[in-house]
């Protein structure tokens with residue numbers, strides 16, 4: 001069957017305030033691949049996240065071009081993704097899944113609103129949220145007692161609210177204890193989990209044990225020796241597919257978590273609206289009972305090709321100045 005491939009590179013301006021670990025991110029860059037085979041086509045986004053991904057965009061690009069060239073020549077259509085960078089595996093596996101109609105069209109577009117510190121913004125969003133009220137609050141950036149006060153205040157003010165908190169391994173045990181001191185014991189059950197509260201997983205386990213507050217693994221999931229294993233107080237694993245790898249690998253992690261009675265939460269690595277809508281479809285298909293963490297589109301000034309339902313952001317098409325087609329060899333375009 002005739003195969004055709006296109007590769008695009010995009011660069012979208014982002015909100016001036018976006019700080020990723022040590023650096024300000026001024027633009028979000030990535031690749032879009034389009035695979036065509038006969039009448040079918042599949043798309044994927046490959047967007048290593050600075051400060052989080054090990055690979056650079058340039059490395060991902062070179063690897064993608066090499067894989068695409070091989071795929072174009074390959075008759076069997078079974079070209080493996082093993083050994084590729086996680087972002088490359090993820091983007092290509094999505095394109096292949098779309099190509100072979102294995103990724104459903106429906107998406108889980110209700111996502112957990114993300115709050116970076118000002119709780120007032122949350123009230124209005126939560127007010128309009130249909131169904132289960134869940135919010136995610138970043139902690140560990142300011143004083144731990146302030147984090148505790150805010151969490152307790154939100155839980156007090158909204159009796160059916162559930163919270164997810166994310167400390168990104170920022171707290172020492174003393175700080176984590178300080179946080180917990182301000183959250184009344186009767187409110188603690190409504191914290192679905194804190195993602196990686198302490199500087200090490202072992203300290204996070206101890207914190208959960210002492211306070212009865214549930215935890216989730218996020219950074220740990222990306223460590224090479226990570227195994228999904230139920231432990232006391234461990235409620236969920238967070239899966240950021242761009243940082244984890246192929247769709248198949250993500251699905252395995254999800255199934256392992258579900259078999260052991262834990263939640264698996266599909267979460268953003270600040271992809272464009274293109275990648276985010278695919279993540280919403282993955283969430284709908286594989287974690288339909290767990291609201292995904294995909295509330296990062298508003299960090300960007302534009303959407304890219306595919307729209308997030310009801311987003312007011314302008315949409316860039318393939319003809320926009322923010323997107324460039326990367327020429328491949330003549331053969332691959334034929």
Ligand SMILES: O=C(O)CCC(=O)C1=CC=C[C@@H](O)[C@@H]1C(=O)O
Nearest residue numbers: 136168267268269270293294295
């Ligand atoms: O999980 C979510 O709800 C949103 C995604 C999110 O919080 C993050 C995405 C990417 C990098 C980080 O800044 C942050 C995280 O620490 O989990």
Ligand SMILES: [Mg+2]
Nearest residue numbers: 166168195218
């Ligand atoms: Mg996190």
